[in-house]
Amino acid sequence: MKTIHVSTKVNGDTMEFVCGPDESLLDVLRNRLGLTGAKEGCGTGDCGACSVTLNGRLVCSCLVLGAEVQGAEIGTVEGIATEGALHPLQQAFIDHAALQCGICTPGILVAAKALLDRNPDPTDTELRYWLAGNLCRCTGYDKIITAVQAAAQKMRAA
Amino acid sequence: MDTGTKRTFKVVGTRPPRPDGIDKVTGRAMYGADVSAPGMLTGLILRSPHAHAEIMSIDTSAAEALQGVKAVVTSKDFVYQDDDYFRDVQENCLATTKALYDGHAVAAVAAVSPAVAKAALKLIKVTYRKLPHVTDVDAAMRPDAPVVQDGRSLETVPAGMSANVTHHSEFGHGNLAAGFAKADLIVERSFTTAATHQGYIEPHACLASMTADGKADLWCCTQGQYNVRTLCSAMLGLEASQLRVTASEIGGGFGGKTTVFIEPVALALSRKSGKPVKIVMTRDEVFKATGPTVCASMDVKIGMTKEGRITAGEAHLRYSGGAFPTGTVDMGGQAAFAAYDMGAVRTFNWNVLTNRPKEAAYRAPGAPQAIYAVESVMDELCQKLNLDPLDVRLKNAAKKGTLSSYGPTFDDIGLIATLEAAKKHPHYSAPLGEGQGRGLSAGFWFNFGGNTCVTMNINTDGTVSVTEGNPDIGGSRASISMMAAEELGVPYDKIRTIIADTASLGHNDVTDGSRVTFAVGLATIKAAQDAVKKMCARAAKLWGIDEEAVEWVDGAAVPAGDNAGKFPPMSLAEIAAVSFQTGGPIAGHHEFHADGAGVSFGVHLCDVEVDRETGATKVLRYTVFQDAGKAVHPSYVEGQMQGGAVQGIGWALNEEYIYGVDGRLQNAGFLDYRVPVASDLPKIDTVILEIPNPGHPYGVRGVGETPIVPPLAALSNAVSRAIGIRMQSLPMSPPRILAAVMAHDAKA
Numbered sequence: 001m002k003t004i005h006v007s008t009k010v011n012g013d014t015m016e017f018v019c020g021p022d023e024s025l026l027d028v029l030r031n032r033l034g035l036t037g038a039k040e041g042c043g044t045g046d047c048g049a050c051s052v053t054l055n056g057r058l059v060c061s062c063l064v065l066g067a068e069v070q071g072a073e074i075g076t077v078e079g080i081a082t083e084g085a086l087h088p089l090q091q092a093f094i095d096h097a098a099l100q101c102g103i104c105t106p107g108i109l110v111a112a113k114a115l116l117d118r119n120p121d122p123t124d125t126e127l128r129y130w131l132a133g134n135l136c137r138c139t140g141y142d143k144i145i146t147a148v149q150a151a152a153q154k155m156r157a158a
Numbered sequence: 159m160d161t162g163t164k165r166t167f168k169v170v171g172t173r174p175p176r177p178d179g180i181d182k183v184t185g186r187a188m189y190g191a192d193v194s195a196p197g198m199l200t201g202l203i204l205r206s207p208h209a210h211a212e213i214m215s216i217d218t219s220a221a222e223a224l225q226g227v228k229a230v231v232t233s234k235d236f237v238y239q240d241d242d243y244f245r246d247v248q249e250n251c252l253a254t255t256k257a258l259y260d261g262h263a264v265a266a267v268a269a270v271s272p273a274v275a276k277a278a279l280k281l282i283k284v285t286y287r288k289l290p291h292v293t294d295v296d297a298a299m300r301p302d303a304p305v306v307q308d309g310r311s312l313e314t315v316p317a318g319m320s321a322n323v324t325h326h327s328e329f330g331h332g333n334l335a336a337g338f339a340k341a342d343l344i345v346e347r348s349f350t351t352a353a354t355h356q357g358y359i360e361p362h363a364c365l366a367s368m369t370a371d372g373k374a375d376l377w378c379c380t381q382g383q384y385n386v387r388t389l390c391s392a393m394l395g396l397e398a399s400q401l402r403v404t405a406s407e408i409g410g411g412f413g414g415k416t417t418v419f420i421e422p423v424a425l426a427l428s429r430k431s432g433k434p435v436k437i438v439m440t441r442d443e444v445f446k447a448t449g450p451t452v453c454a455s456m457d458v459k460i461g462m463t464k465e466g467r468i469t470a471g472e473a474h475l476r477y478s479g480g481a482f483p484t485g486t487v488d489m490g491g492q493a494a495f496a497a498y499d500m501g502a503v504r505t506f507n508w509n510v511l512t513n514r515p516k517e518a519a520y521r522a523p524g525a526p527q528a529i530y531a532v533e534s535v536m537d538e539l540c541q542k543l544n545l546d547p548l549d550v551r552l553k554n555a556a557k558k559g560t561l562s563s564y565g566p567t568f569d570d571i572g573l574i575a576t577l578e579a580a581k582k583h584p585h586y587s588a589p590l591g592e593g594q595g596r597g598l599s600a601g602f603w604f605n606f607g608g609n610t611c612v613t614m615n616i617n618t619d620g621t622v623s624v625t626e627g628n629p630d631i632g633g634s635r636a637s638i639s640m641m642a643a644e645e646l647g648v649p650y651d652k653i654r655t656i657i658a659d660t661a662s663l664g665h666n667d668v669t670d671g672s673r674v675t676f677a678v679g680l681a682t683i684k685a686a687q688d689a690v691k692k693m694c695a696r697a698a699k700l701w702g703i704d705e706e707a708v709e710w711v712d713g714a715a716v717p718a719g720d721n722a723g724k725f726p727p728m729s730l731a732e733i734a735a736v737s738f739q740t741g742g743p744i745a746g747h748h749e750f751h752a753d754g755a756g757v758s759f760g761v762h763l764c765d766v767e768v769d770r771e772t773g774a775t776k777v778l779r780y781t782v783f784q785d786a787g788k789a790v791h792p793s794y795v796e797g798q799m800q801g802g803a804v805q806g807i808g809w810a811l812n813e814e815y816i817y818g819v820d821g822r823l824q825n826a827g828f829l830d831y832r833v834p835v836a837s838d839l840p841k842i843d844t845v846i847l848e849i850p851n852p853g854h855p856y857g858v859r860g861v862g863e864t865p866i867v868p869p870l871a872a873l874s875n876a877v878s879r880a881i882g883i884r885m886q887s888l889p890m891s892p893p894r895i896l897a898a899v900m901a902h903d904a905k906a
Contacts, residue, residue: 020273036192037185039409041359042441046828049359077185086183094179097793100632100801102182103189103360103409128836135828137357137410138632139797140804141836 011079209821337470341461360409449518620731672860754853806869
């Protein structure tokens with residue numbers, strides 16, 4: 001199979017890669033660009049562990065082809081902290097014990113940030129429905145909701 | 159909630175940030191699938207498409223001939239195992255003569271790319287002879303049922319039963335007939351629970367590298383790297399010292415990562431190809447070929463006086479842990495009535511083979527099913543006798559001195575305090591609306607200790623490195639560091655705890671049985687005491703006094719007795735700084751088999767609303783009460799209580815393995831196997847009780863498993879009360895509830 005050359009921006013940095021026509025964006029991020037923060041939990045768009053933003057839109061990177069991201073801007077968990085400082089969401093997840101095993105955490109952080117970028121003051125119900133595509137098997141979601149709300153409050157106050 | 163006087167702590171009981179927190183929120187933490195090696199090959203596994211089939215032949219020649227294929231392996235590449243347990247684990251990793259379930263591994267390839275590996279799988283020619291199959295536990299017990307594996311029955315099984323029945327046990331005491339004769343009301347019901355999967359979000363993954371001289375390295379996501387070493391070295395014929403296993407960060411396990419599936423296969427592929435091999439399971443493979451819990455069919459009979467005192471109870475449990483023998487039903491039989499002080503109790507327990515994947519442990523294995531059945535009958539008795547379900551449980555609750563239903567006499571336990579906390583909680587008296595119901599259930603788990611080994615190095619800059627051997631599955635590195643800080647009297651942030659590979663520390667049992675915070679914590683405390691003794695000796699040497707005349711107070715050696723006040727205290731950092739001049743590096747160590755893990759009880763309260771038009775259940779409110787002995791890091795104790803409760807809610811309402819008439823799994827994905835999502839749930843409130851475990855210096859009990867036990871009955875009792883129909887089968891998915899409501903309405 002012929003590979004395809006793609007030029008894109010990941011977390012603000014220009015990156016180039018070649019990939020097969022059947023290769024997912026998740027595989028490209030993990031195997032070609034060395035960004036293993038996004039995880040494959042299912043490969044079918046059901047678990048959200050591979051969540052990234054594509055031109056600002058929240059997507060499951062396992063359902064996007066690498067070849068599709070020519071000229072796009074991609075945001076992954078590796079880009080959430082800026083210049084070494086944790087994003088309020090990241091700090092809140094640590095402070096509120098919102099992670100146990102941590103495998104879903106990158107996807108949930110990307111998804112939660114995408115929500116707060118649109119809606120800085122979500123209700124718990126809005127938040128729970130927004131995160132319904134991100135499975136967490138450890139926490140029962142309780143502390144995740146608390147952490148996102150705490151971060152949202154901090155971000156609104158900033 | 160504090161229930162008594164006990165020692166005061168400086169670090170234990172606080173909520174510091176976890177040491178792996180930043181790695182996990184930035185994407186830096188390395189899980190099973192996150193590492194690669196130069197020259198690495200992709201390994202893939204070929205699986206049986208049949209529920210039950212004889213493997214007539216496996217022809218790998220075409221696959222081997224494909225350009226880019228570097229190795230193909232079958233069961234012939236493993237060493238024959240004499241021991242039943244080892245042989246079963248090996249047989250589950252690669253089948254020899256029979257495929258025992260849909261998804262059973264039969265061969266594997268390693269190739270230069272995933273595409274080539276996929277193409278190679280298609281070139282492996284397996285000739286099967288299909289055999290009749292059985293996936294239902296009751297059907298598998300019938301004498302004429304298809305036999306999954308012959309000759310596996312233990313002598314505990316009476317003659318004349320199906321060869322699928324591999325094990326029978328009984329537990330209990332007292333005279334059942336006399337007990338039932340004293341009852342004012344006897345309720346006897348049958349129940350079923352579906353097999354459910356642990357549902358960890360991280361699929362199994364490993365990277366194996368083995369050289370021609372028999373040295374091997376294995377990186378994998380596991381709950382126990384030492385057990386992986388034991389199993390893999392046996393299968394590959396390696397000496398334990400030559401196989402170094404490193405546990406990656408683990409993306410959930412819940413018991414399901416306590417054994418091996420792909421790890422020995424990757425090693426065999428690496429040995430054959432001479433290159434590193436990485437295998438990562440797909441979600442489909444995880445569902446089809448890794449351990450779900452048992453499916454169960456159960457009959458429970460309980461007699462009660464009209465005042466609510468249990469007079470007798472019996473349970474007949476039939477569990478199937480899939481195609482291989484398992485003793486999980488014993489734990490169900492032992493746990494079933496553990497919450498109650500009973501004069502007459504007996505459980506009759508059967509394990510049955512079916513053409514399903516080999517069971518792996520899932521959080522309190524065997525207990526949720528049996529306790530669901532018992533607590534459902536308890537609730538029905540309370541309803542029929544018009545008694546308060548918490549009062550009845552309080553009236554019958556086991557306490558210190560109670561002869562438990564499974565043999566031992568209980569020491570200090572927290573069941574009564576937990577029930578009382580539930581009773582006075584505002585949740586219990588909150589009003590319910592139309593169509594709503596409230597359910598409760600008690601739950602129990604044994605907890606374990608086990609083989610444990612910890613090393614603690616006192617660094618010359620006054621910091622401390624703790625090396626332990628149990629993968630951190632829910633924040634245990636934080637709690638271990640906290641206990642080290644408490645015992646040494648130094649700040650938490652001076653300590654870093656790491657998980658050793660198998661070559662760097664002695665054996666540690668698997669992270670299971672809610673054992674880590676208890677047993678590794680205890681070993682850490684003892685290792686700290688060992689280090690303290692050595693530091694006191696160093697100070698004594700510097701002061702020129704007797705070692706015995708030095709005490710450790712608040713992180714420093716101080717002269718005691720006749721020497722009190724003669725020298726200023728010498729801190730850990732001061733002693734460490736001069737250690738090279740006083741005898742060399744300082745380290746503490748402790749290795750032991752930890753006993754004294756205190757049992758754990760929990761009580762869950764839950765409110766639901768059921769839509770009679772659709773059969774859908776909404777959980778409105780949920781509160782978990784549990785005795786933690788001593789909560790070392792309360793946030794992570796709450797996390798265990800919340801996470802376990804939600805797994806139990808999923809089990810009660812939606813999760814199930816669904817088999818077609820062809821014996822194949824029909825819902826091997828998260829779309830059709832529906833685990834709870836954030837929008838399904840309310841807040842999960844928690845109340846931690848602290849009734850100290852006499853077997854631990856801080857009173858710690860394991861907390862991880864108990865919380866999955868009560869939700870099944872709590873939900874079923876709530877739903878049954880909400881719709882006025884007693885539910886007897888899990889999951890209570892919308893179609894099942896709807897069918898029950900329609901049948902009930904048609905009759906009315």
